[in-house]
Amino acid sequence: MMYNLLIGGAAGQGIETMAAILEKLLKRSGYYVFTVRDFMSRVRGGHNFSLIRFDTAPVHSHSSSLDGILAMDNETVLEHLSQLKEDGFLLCDQKVSANDPRAMQFDLDGMAKTLGNPRVAGIIAVGIVLKLFGETLDGAEEVLRAFVKQQYLEINVKALQAGYQIAQDRYAHQSGSYQDWMLVSGSHAVALGAVAAGLRFYSAYPMSPSTSIMETLATLGDEAGLVVEQAEDEIAAINMAIGASFAGARAMTGTSGGGFSLMVEALGLSGMAEIPLVVIDVQRPGPVTGLPTRTEQSDLRFVISASQGEFPRMVIALRNQADAFYQTMRAFHLAEAYQIPVILLSDQYLGDSTATVEPFDPNRIQTAQPAAGFDENGEYLRYRYTESGISPRLIPGTTKHLVTADSDEHDERGWITESAEVRTKMMDKRMKKLDGIRGELQEPEFIGEEGYDTLLLGWGSTWGPITEAIQLLNGAGGRRYAALVFGDVYPLPQKRLLEHVPKAKHIINVEQNATGQLAGLIREQTGIACTGSILKYDGRQISAQEIVSSVQKEDLK
DSSP states (O other), X not given: OOEEEEEEEEETSOHHHHHHHHHHHHHHTTOEEEEEXXXXXXXXXXXXXXXXXXXXXXXXXXXXXXXXXXXXXXXXXXXXXGGEEEEEEEEEETTSOXXXXXXXXXXXXXXXXXXTOGGGHHHHHXXXXXXXXXXXXXXXXXXXXXXXXXXXXXXXXXXXXXXXXXXXXXXOOOOOSOTTSEEEEHHHHHHHHHHXXXXXXXXXXXXXXXXXXXXXXXXXXXXXXXXXXXXXXHHHHHHHHHHHHHTTOXXXXXXXXXXXXXXXXXXXXXXXXXXXXXXXXXXXXXXXXXXTTSOOOOOHHHXXXXXXXXXXXXXXXXXXXXXXXXXXXXHHHHHHXXXXXXXXEEEHHXXXXXXXXXXXXXXXXXXXXXXXXXXXXXXXXTTOOOSSSOOOOOOTTSSSSOOOOOSSOBOTTSOBOOXXXXXXXXXXHHHTHHHHHHTTOOOOEEEEOSSOSEEEEEEGGXXXXXXXXXXXXXXXXXSXXXXXXXXXXXXXXXXXXXXXXXXXXXXXXXXXXXXXXXXXXXXXXXXXXXXXXXXXXXXXXXXXXXXXXXXXXXXXX
């Protein structure tokens, strides 16, 4: 049986810590856990909450239908009580206004003061939740040790035990098999994928929701042998990464849409100078500051065309936590193999949500080495014309040859030129890389059953909600449904799209933007037009239930 628990309160009340401790304990117990975080852009106050969904079977998305609410303030009750199931529970302190028969009120603050630290009220509540779901406290001290300083460990253990002792079992414990799997966020998975691919230099300016990638890499720096540089701005960050890559270090930079706006000229430098580069854009609503801590998928068209002029690039949208790891590794391979910038698209929903995943296997992805392919005793032409468009690349300081790079148009040696003939040949050389890149494209994932009437199209983090929505729609009987969810989005893979679209009576794109950017790209590239759209752009991720409801309305048209 699947459970869905919401922990809500104001910033500063420890909501994130409570959720992190609880999800780790549930995962250790064998559950498959999926946690979504919704928080305001403020240090204190406001309304924040985490949704923890857990089951003995895989969970791919969030849900607003709640089995339990752990409310640390009145606003949580006001905001979410309507989502609580009839047989659910509302757990809160006696001071919280909860005039509802489902309320379970305890003197959490009073118990915390008696223990000697008023800040452990939330940990007492976590202990109550564990007892309600029939869990034990095995391993609890080890988990707490990762979140609290040593001098506060004992009192937190006592607080957890105190809450556990005053509650009664409400649900029977279910045996899961995910104890030995990993629990990672999307951004954590990106960081691990970069390290596994051989990352040696990461530069960024802190910008939510991308900052956790830099923070994770910084904690791994000494062990992994990499340098993490907090730049003064995004312009410096991308130029540092390009410089590091030119010098032979695998390099990456990360930001959100506003920071990527500042990076676009240097992105063109990577394309013109043919210097491998990986950039991740963890999307949030724009334009300008927009909603700094919310989610959206509105940068697709922007990153595909960013920087003036034309040059080959690859754009990959990350679909889930496991995909984030492997596609990040693959991005380094593609950047190195084709000497191009590769742009990864994540978003706040995927970046900040955590999920249970099978332990990563870095051996699944092999990363390319710098392409040489020339006689060391011969003349070295950095930008030699080749059928593949890929020229020999040497690392400065490791060869007797002069290694050049230039942002101006240049000849094979790398010398500046204004020759019309050379310009045409060099443009053709660079654009030839797209032929090879198209041969490496991964087709969108097909979800559902053959014999479908309606085909959904999505990309990136809509993978989870769409996957669950297809299961719900097909489980209801009647019409049959399927979906294609894209990871590689540019160049656009078309084989599976052209195979499946003719079989559908209705084609509906599901996107987190206002203009249907994937649908527009598909129509531009293939002539295929969607018959309906499900678009959400309020800063909150679409849920499976919302997709189901919208699809059913579209079917009635």
